[in-house]
Amino acid sequence: MTLDRFYPIFDHSDWLRRMLPLGVRLVQLRIKDQPSGTVRAQIEVSRDLCRKHGAVLVVNDHWQEAIALGCDWVHLGQEDLDSADLAAIRKAGLKLGVSTHDDDELERVMGMAPDYVALGPVYPTILKKMKWHQQGLPRVTDWKARIGATPLVAIGGMSVERASGVFGAGADIVSAVTDITLNADPEARVRQWIGATR
Numbered sequence: 001m002t003l004d005r006f007y008p009i010f011d012h013s014d015w016l017r018r019m020l021p022l023g024v025r026l027v028q029l030r031i032k033d034q035p036s037g038t039v040r041a042q043i044e045v046s047r048d049l050c051r052k053h054g055a056v057l058v059v060n061d062h063w064q065e066a067i068a069l070g071c072d073w074v075h076l077g078q079e080d081l082d083s084a085d086l087a088a089i090r091k092a093g094l095k096l097g098v099s100t101h102d103d104d105e106l107e108r109v110m111g112m113a114p115d116y117v118a119l120g121p122v123y124p125t126i127l128k129k130m131k132w133h134q135q136g137l138p139r140v141t142d143w144k145a146r147i148g149a150t151p152l153v154a155i156g157g158m159s160v161e162r163a164s165g166v167f168g169a170g171a172d173i174v175s176a177v178t179d180i181t182l183n184a185d186p187e188a189r190v191r192q193w194i195g196a197t198r
């Protein structure tokens, strides 16, 4: 299955309800600091919305809930991978996306046969504090050469205007958060993203 080249990330199913009808085909639910009941409910609603709209849902962090709720994809960062049961994830048939930021992290994840590799932050991000400031486009090219056929997701400070340069550098997929969620007209911005990436 080929993943869509536009990969927005949202922190609530209400965003998916708004954006999926516009044609989003790949989306991540990234919930932080919520009680377990809320997390489960949010995943369930998002799963059903994505099924209805024929979109791929990637559940960030909460791999046990993703398995229990019959989801298809999880995204795990390096710290998540320290405690995740990869065998259980694979046994349940879930696909796995992983975060990387440096050489050691890339070497670690390639041994896990991930279904995509994310590199970030390609540009500075305002979403969260990170040890890395910006990787830059040459790093995107280097990463793609090293991971070969595995899809490369570029994340961090992405915008519609930056997308073509990032694809040109070798990314297969571009992932964005605040370019959409902080936009004055998120629906219009998502339409621009879809126009720029299909």
Ligand SMILES: Cc1ncc(COP(=O)(O)OP(=O)(O)O)c(N)n1
Pocket (backbone or CB within 6 Å): 028, 030, 060, 061, 075, 076, 077, 078, 079, 080, 098, 099, 118, 119, 120, 128, 153, 155, 175
């Ligand atoms: C597509 C994508 N890339 C990177 C991340 C970051 O994952 P992680 O390092 O685990 O950090 P949190 O998002 O969990 O704060 C991601 N979620 N998605």
Ligand SMILES: Cc1nc(C(=O)O)sc1CCOP(=O)(O)O
Pocket (backbone or CB within 6 Å): 099, 100, 101, 119, 120, 121, 122, 124, 125, 126, 127, 128, 155, 156, 157, 158, 175, 176, 177, 178, 179
């Ligand atoms: C969640 C996340 N992970 C990153 C990484 O580099 O692993 S950067 C990032 C935030 C992306 O948000 P925005 O598009 O608003 O910059």
Ligand SMILES: [Mg+2]
Pocket (backbone or CB within 6 Å): 060, 061, 075, 076, 077, 080
């Ligand atoms: Mg994580």
